[in-house]
Amino acid sequence: MIRLEGVHKHFGHLHVLKDINLQVASGEKVVVIGPSGSGKSTLIRCINLLEKPSHGRVVVDGVEITAHKAQVQKVRQSVGMVFQQFNLYPHKTVLENLTLAPVLIQKVPQKEAEETGMAYLERVGMKEKANAYPSQLSGGQQQRVAIARALNMHPKIMLFDEPTSALDPEMIQEVLDVMTGLAHEGITMVVVTHEMGFARNVADRVIFMDEGVVLEEGSPEHFFNNPTQERTKQFLSRIL
Ligand code: ADP
Ligand code: MG
Numbered sequence: 741m742i743r744l745e746g747v748h749k750h751f752g753h754l755h756v757l758k759d760i761n762l763q764v765a766s767g768e769k770v771v772v773i774g775p776s777g778s779g780k781s782t783l784i785r786c787i788n789l790l791e792k793p794s795h796g797r798v799v800v801d802g803v804e805i806t807a808h809k810a811q812v813q814k815v816r817q818s819v820g821m822v823f824q825q826f827n828l829y830p831h832k833t834v835l836e837n838l839t840l841a842p843v844l845i846q847k848v849p850q851k852e853a854e855e856t857g858m859a860y861l862e863r864v865g866m867k868e869k870a871n872a873y874p875s876q877l878s879g880g881q882q883q884r885v886a887i888a889r890a891l892n893m894h895p896k897i898m899l900f901d902e903p904t905s906a907l908d909p910e911m912i913q914e915v916l917d918v919m920t921g922l923a924h925e926g927i928t929m930v931v932v933t934h935e936m937g938f939a940r941n942v943a944d945r946v947i948f949m950d951e952g953v954v955l956e957e958g959s960p961e962h963f964f965n966n967p968t969q970e971r972t973k974q975f976l977s978r979i980l
Pocket of ligand 1 (some may be wrong): 751754756775782783
């Protein structure tokens with residue numbers, strides 16, 4: 741579903757991604773961990789071309805999105821993304837947040853977008869808030885709406901970039917629960933997170949990044965019980 745081949749990213753003199761090679765199978769759940777500044781966000785942003793790699797190829801669902809005339813817009817629609825900051829439109833209601841992109845970009849009829857939107861809101865436990873405004877919601881509620889909004893584009897892939905890092909502790913679990921439910925439904929997921937419980941329970945594979953390279957990867961069992969790299973052990977000892 742996702743393939744990165746020899747991906748490099750430079751920001752000026754800064755070499756942020758160094759020869760990343762990564763494949764994610766359809767339905768696979770990959771958790772990306774690593775210290776701040778190691779390139780995790782840049783990596784997942786390359787999967788929907790929010791960042792353009794300086795070198796290398798990115799293939800998503802069979803389309804090389806780094807190719808010259810790739811239909812980037814179309815591919816991007818099949819990749820949902822959820823950020824640390826929820827980025828809801830503040831002057832739109834919850835339901836309007838969900839219907840805007842499907843109607844404008846995918847030309848879905850308004851009524852259909854509302855129906856599927858309500859179904860996704862129900863799934864994330866936010867149906868009662870369909871007519872509320874983002875400012876009337878808690879952080880955890882806003883993030884659940886952001887997830888429902890991404891889902892209402894019917895993506896094949898969901899990318900999460902530290903979705904619980906901006907939340908108060910008591911709201912983290914409600915968002916992780918929604919993500920865990922989603923994981924069990926077979927969607928392909930790439931999740932940057934410091935929530936090691938989630939990584940243990942949900943990930944098929946854990947990837948540890950450090951200074952722009954994938955330093956270690958493996959199953960959660962391998963990762964948490966027998967990491968081979970000294971840097972991985974250090975990192976885990978600090979956050980577990
Ligand atoms: P992480 O998500 O692991 O914390 P990032 O991918 O956000 O790491 O950043 C990796 C490095 O790239 C950092 O040094 C960061 O400052 C730098 N960086 C990220 N985005 C930009 C940008 N748009 N312009 C310049 N430097 C950036
Ligand atoms: Mg980041």
